[in-house]
Amino acid sequence: MSLEVCAALPAISATGAGYDAYVTLDASGTFSQAKREAGLLRMQQAGVVVSDCATLMVEALADNAAPESGDLYAALDMPFAVLVGQLSAAHQS
Structure with a gap:
């Protein structure tokens, strides 16, 4: 599962709809450190809870x-x- 797309986009969308969204970092990966950092930043800015x-x-x-x-x-x-x-x-x- 791609962190910055498959995990981040549904979580950000759920948060935008008023839900509490949680993403487990160790259940997803990505293709580069830059993509990981961008995905984490976007989720945190949207209020997604990021944990393991x-x-x-x-x-x-x-x-x-x-x-x-x-x-x-x-x-x-x-x-x-x-x-x-x-x-x-x-x-x-």
Whole structure:
């Protein structure tokens, strides 16, 4: 997916229509550093939230003590998934 076209244009359009738009940088690429920087700048100027996939998934979860948090962190293959599982288990006891 091309960051400056395939990700940026729909996100900018959604923001213009009044929606909150999020773009995950690690889910898209581009053909040059200049295109990347131009796409990022355009999105930020339009109010698009730019982040990475793992951060947005954790933000959507909103609660590390939620029963599904351990499965989410494990699916994201994040190094601290085991720690989150321990925290969730301790929180429930």
